[in-house]
Amino acid sequence: MNQKPSTTRRLIAYALVYKFRIIGALLILCCAVGAELAGPYITKTIIDQHLTPGISQMAPVLKLLGLYMGLLLFASICNYAQGYLLQSTALQIIKNMRMDLMRHIQRISLRYFDNTPIGQVVSRIANDTEAVRDLFMSFMATFVVSMMQLVGIFVALFILDWHLAAFCLVLPPIFVVIMSIHLKYSKIFITIMRARLSDMNAMINESIVVMPIIQAFRREKVTLEEFEVLNKDRYVNQVKQFRIYSLSSRNIVGTVGSLVTAVVIWYFGRESLQAVISFGVFYAFIDYLGRIFQPIIGIFDQLTNAQRAFVSADKVFTILDMEGQEVEKVDRTTARPEGIVKFDNVTFAYKEGENVLKHISFEARKGETVALVGHTGSGKSSIMNLLLGFYEPSEGAITIDGSDITKMSKQALRKHMGIVLQDPFLFAGDIKFNVSLYNEDISLDRVKSALHDVGASGFIEQLPNGYDEQVVERGSTLSSGQRQLISFARALAFDPSILILDEATASIDSETEGLIQRALKVVSEGRTTLIIAHRLSTIRDADQILVLHRGEIAERGNHEALMALGGRYAKMYQLQKG
Template identity: 55%
Template structure:
C-alpha cells in the first residue's frame, strides 16, 4: 500500500469529522465568494443603473420628482402601470445630464454648445440635455439607497457566516488531524512492542525514537497545515472558477491557462524536493541516534576523553544535514511566493490591457460591475495558489516522514496473544538444536540437554561460546534453525511467544528499572499482583532491609534506569520482580557478575529463595556461585564440551576444572597481595 493510501486509510477512520469540516469549509467559501457578486450588483444595478431608461409615471414608490413630474426607473415599474415617454440620465465626465427623450444608441459621449453628443463609429447624434445639480443627482440615486443598504447588510452578514463556519471547519479539521496522529502514534508504539528482538539489533534506539516522535509530528503537520491548506485552497479555486464562469466565460477560459502551469510547476518541484527530503530526514534520524548513544555513553566518552572525536562525528552529520537543507532552501526560494507573484502580475497586466481598457468605454465588452468582480476574484485566485506553493516544502517533508513511519509499520511483527496457558511443570529439553544469527554462521551446534522440573542448570563458557544464545532461543527471541526445544513435551513453536513467556522470568546482569517507584517496578503495574504480594516478594529476597530506610520506603521514586540506586539495590528489585510473577522457569543472566562482595551474601540468599521449586537456568562467570547446580553445561564455540555436577567436572580435570582453578588462583593471588601490603593475614580480619 502506498504512503498516500495509508494516509487516506487513517483519515477515513475519522471521516465523519473530516467530511463535516469540509462541508463547513464549503459553506464558508460559498458565503465569502458571494461578496463580489453582491458588489457587482451594487455597482451595475444601484450605482450605474441611474443610466437605465426612466419613465414618467403616477407611481410614487421608488419614483423621483423632477420639475413637477414623477419619473420611475424601468426596473422599478409596477406591472400594468401606465407610463409616459422615456427619459434618460447620462454621465459625461463627472457630470450628469437629463435628456427628455430616448437615445438611439450609446457610444462616446461629449457636451458641445449645451448639447449632449454621442458618437459611435461614423454615426453621430445630438440631444438637448440639462445639467443636473448635486441635489437633483442625489434625488435620482435616492430610490437605490435602501437596496444598497440591504446588499451591504447582506454582505456583512455573509462575512459573519463565513467567519463562523471557517472557525468551525478549522476546529474540526485540527481535531480530526490530532485524532489521526493520536491513532497513528498508538499504532506505531504498539507495533514496536510486537517487533522481534533482532529488529532492534540493527536499528539504534534513537532512530526508532525519531520515527515515533519527529516523523509522526511531521505527519501531524501534514494533516493540520498542509492538507488543510490544500483542501481549503482547492475548494477556493473551485468556487472562484465557478464564479468566473458565471461572470464571463471568455475571461474564465483565459484564467484556466494558469492551472496547467501550476501542475507542471508542482510536478517539477516534487521531483527534486523528494530526494533532498529523504536525505534530510535520514540525517535527522542519524543525529537523533548519535545523540541518544552519546547520552547513554557519556561516562565512557568523558572517561576516555573522546569528546573531540564525538564532536567531529556529530559535526560531519550536521554539516551534511546543513548542506541538503541549503539545497532545499534554494529550491524553495526559486519555486515559492515570488514566482506566484510574477504570474499574478502578468495575469493582471494582460487582463487590464485586453479587457480593462475596453471596459472603460460605453457599451463595450464588460460592465464596471463585472470588471470589479472579476478583478476581485482574480486577486483571490492567487491567494490559494500561493498557499499551495508555500506548503509544497512541508508536503514533501511530511510525505517522506510518513513513508518512514509506514516502513516501520510494515515490518513483520508478532501478534499479541492474550490467551492464558496452564503453568508449566518446568521440564525443558533441547533436542539437537543448531542456530545461526546469520546464514551458515552457526553459534550453536547440535545442542542437546534436558532440565527436569525444579533443577538448576548452569551455563558456563568463554565469551561467545553460546550461553546467551541458548537463553534467547528458550525465550523465543529467536527461533532455531534445526532441532527442537520442548517444554513439558510440547514444542515451543506451538506456543505463541506471549504464551511461552507467561510463566518465565529473567534477571539480567544489568537490571533495567522503569520510571516510577520501587513498588511499581516489582509489579510492572500488573493488576494481578497485589501490593501485599509486592511487599512479600521484596521481603523474601531480603530487600526490606535496604529499602525501608528510604524516606518513602517501597514507594520511593525511581528515575530512568534507577540511576539513583546502587547496582545491588537494582538487582534485588529485579529478583523481587521475578519472584512476584511466580514463574515456572527462571533465567539468571550473569545476575551476580557485577555485585560487590558485601552485597553478594544478600544476593546469594535472594537467589536461593528465588530458585526454590523452579527450573532455573544460570549464566555464570563466577563459578563459585554455581557449585550447587544440578547440572553444569560447559560450552565452547557453540558446542557442549562437558556436562555434570561441580564435583564430577572437577574430577574430570577438563576445561571446567581449568576455569575453576584459574578463578580460584586469581583469588589466592589477590589474598597474597593483600597480606604483603598489610604485613600479615591478621590485618585483613
C-alpha cells in the same frame, strides 16, 4: 506475492475511518467559501446599481452592506467549525497511526532491534508520525480549502465575463507543471534531510547512554566532529531545498499573477474604448483574480510539508510491513507448567552460515539448577534467547514439559518465566510498580514479601517514601546492587516455574551476592533454574554445569565432577581463585 498498497492509499485508508467528520467539514467549508466569495459580487451590485451619479438609494445600500457583514460573520463561524473538525480529525488519525506503530514494534522480531539503532526507532515513532500529522493538519486543510476557493472563484469569473474567465483557465495547468518540477527535485533533498535527522537522533541517543565512557576516554571532540558531519550534511541539503522553494513558490506565482493582472486591465481598457464597461464588473473581476493566487501560494507553501510527510510515511509503513507475531492473550486458567526444559540437538545462527550454537542437548528438570559457563561468545546468552522465544532454532527442538515452544504463543511461553539480567532495567515509576509492573495478581503484600526474600526491604524502608519512592529512568539514583535486588524481587513476585539468571551476580558486591545466594536457595525450591555465570563460586551448588566452548557443550557435570575432570571448568575456577 501480493503487492503492498501505495503510501497514498494507505494514508487515505486512515482518513476514511473518519469520513463522515471529514465530509461534514467539507460541507461547512463550501458554505464558508460561498459566503466569502459573495462579497465582491455584492460590492459590484452596490457600485453598479446604487452608487450611480444622480441616484440616491441609501436604504438598499445599507441592506446590502448588512448582508455583506452578515456573510463575513457566517464565513468566520464556518471556517472555525471546519478548521476544528479537520484539525481534530487529523490528530485522531495520527494518534491511531502512532498506536499501530507502537503496537507493531512489540510484535517485530528482536533481529530488527539487533541491527537498528534505538534512536532511529524513536525517530519513526516520534518525528516521522509528527511529520505525517502536518500532512493531515496543514496540507490537507490548505489543499481542500484552496481547491474549493479556486472552483468558487472560477464560477464567479465565468458569471462576470466568460471570455476572460476562459483565458484564466490556462493558469492551473501552468502551476501544476511548476509544482511537478518542484516536487521532483525537492524530494531528493527532503529524503536526505529525513535520513540525516534519523542518524542524528540515533547518535544523540547513543551519546547520552554512554556519556560516562565518552568523557572518561576524552572522546568529546571526536563525537562532536562526527555529529557536525551529519548536521552539516542536513543543513546543506536543507539550503538546496529552500532554493528550489524560493524559486518555484511565491516568486513565480507572484510574477505570473502580475502578468495576468496586466492582461486583464488591458482587456478592460480596450473594451472601455468600444463599449460601456461596468466599473462594478471591473472591480469584482480584479478582486476575484487577486484571490486566485492566494490559494495557489498556500498550496506551494505546504508542498514541503507534504513531501516531508510522504517520505516519513514511507518509513513508518516500512516498519508496519515488517513481519511480526501477534501478541496473544493468555488464558488465566492455563495450568502452571512443571518447568521441564529440554534442548534436543539445537543449532542456531544469528546470520545464516555462522552458527553460534551447534548440536546443543541437555535437560533441566523441575527443582534443578543448571548453570551455563564459558568464555564470552561461547553461546550462553543465545541459549537463553532461544528459550525465551526471542529467536527460533535453525535445527533441533526446544520443549517445555514435552511441548515444542515454537508451537506455543510467546505470551503463554513467557508467562511462567522469570528473568534477571546482568544490567537490571528499572522503569520510571515507584519501587512497588517496578516489582509488580501493574500485574493485577500481584498485591502490595506480595511485593513486600518478594523484596524481603531477596534482602531488599532493609534499604527500601530507609528511603524517604519507602515503597512509593520514585525511580528515575534506568534507576540511576540507586546502586547497581540495589537495582539488582529489585530486579530479583520482580522475578520472584511473578512466581515463575522457570527462573533465568543471566549473569545476575556479576556486577554486585560480595555482601549483596551473599544476600542473593541465600534468597535463591529459598526461591529456587521446586523451580527450574538456569544460570549464566561468570563468577564460578556462585554456582558450586548447581545440579548440572554446562561448559560451553565455541557454541558446543565441551563439558558437563556438577562442580565436584568437573573439578575432578581437570578440564576447562577446573582451569577457569582455579584462575578465578588465583
